[in-house]
Amino acid sequence: MLREALKAMLDVQELDIQMIRLMRLKRERLSELTRIRALRDDLHHQVVLKESEIIELKKQVRLTEGEVTEFASKVQKLESQQSSVRKVEEFNALTHEISALEREKAAKEQRLSDNYDKLGTEEEFLKNLKASFDVTKANSDQMEVEIKASIDAINVEGKEIMGNRSVLAEKTDKDIMAVYEKLLGNKKDRVIVPIESRCCSGCHIMVTAQHENVVRKGERLVFCEHCSRIHYWHEHLVEEEQAAAGGPVRRRRRTTAKAS
Ligand SMILES: [Zn+2]
Numbered sequence: 001m002l003r004e005a006l007k008a009m010l011d012v013q014e015l016d017i018q019m020i021r022l023m024r025l026k027r028e029r030l031s032e033l034t035r036i037r038a039l040r041d042d043l044h045h046q047v048v049l050k051e052s053e054i055i056e057l058k059k060q061v062r063l064t065e066g067e068v069t070e071f072a073s074k075v076q077k078l079e080s081q082q083s084s085v086r087k088v089e090e091f092n093a094l095t096h097e098i099s100a101l102e103r104e105k106a107a108k109e110q111r112l113s114d115n116y117d118k119l120g121t122e123e124e125f126l127k128n129l130k131a132s133f134d135v136t137k138a139n140s141d142q143m144e145v146e147i148k149a150s151i152d153a154i155n156v157e158g159k160e161i162m163g164n165r166s167v168l169a170e171k172t173d174k175d176i177m178a179v180y181e182k183l184l185g186n187k188k189d190r191v192i193v194p195i196e197s198r199c200c201s202g203c204h205i206m207v208t209a210q211h212e213n214v215v216r217k218g219e220r221l222v223f224c225e226h227c228s229r230i231h232y233w234h235e236h237l238v239e240e241e242q243a244a245a246g247g248p249v250r251r252r253r254r255t256t257a258k259a260s
Contacts, residue, residue, distance in 0.1 A: 061115045
């Protein structure tokens with residue numbers, strides 16, 4: 001009977017909805033994990049980059065230091081040469097050469113001084129960067145542990161739901177199940193829904209009175225014209241449940257006589 005078949009499907013549907021929510025949660029957790037790792041790796045990359053920049057800068061500094069020493073020894077050499085010179089022209093020529101070298105040496109020294117400053121700044125920056133990386137790493141390691149634990153819990157819960165589902169699915173009608181699964185795959189939401197106040201409770205669009213009557217009869221599967229969901233008449237299933245429990249089949253009419 002269709003009512004019973006739909007009732008069995010509703011139980012399966014509730015588990016599927018739980019599963020969809022659970023998988024959504026798992027995807028969120030996984031993307032959090034990816035985000036945390038990306039943040040940490042990015043910071044690590046910055047540290048490595050800065051370290052190699054500093055190594056390069058130190059090389060430059062050593063090179064310039066060597067050049068300054070070289071200029072100084074050249075100057076020294078020329079000065080000793082100058083002390084043994086007798087002709088005024090030669091003396092003057094050497095003076096000229098020495099002052100040219102001194103100027104170049106001064107320029108190199110200026111560059112060296114700039115690089116010392118830059119090195120100091122960069123090393124300070126690296127120190128802060130490393131400290132920030134250490135904090136981030138400690139935090140993200142902690143978060144990773146928590147997220148992984150929550151994913152493990154999700155997996156356990158998911159397994160349990162799937163276990164229950166496969167037991168319930170055995171009792172369902174194969175044809176309805178096939179239609180249902182196709183719809184669920186599209187909507188990722190409840191696809192067997194009641195009509196409430198003349199509306200499809202899936203898409204909330206009004207159905208015709210004729211449509212509602214067909215659903216109430218419950219003789220065949222009826223689909224929403226707008227969203228393709230399967231419709232059922234809520235009271236049918238409630239009555240079935242009450243009948244099964246040995247309770248009253250008919251709901252009591254509300255007797256709300258206002259005391260005047
Ligand atoms: Zn609908």
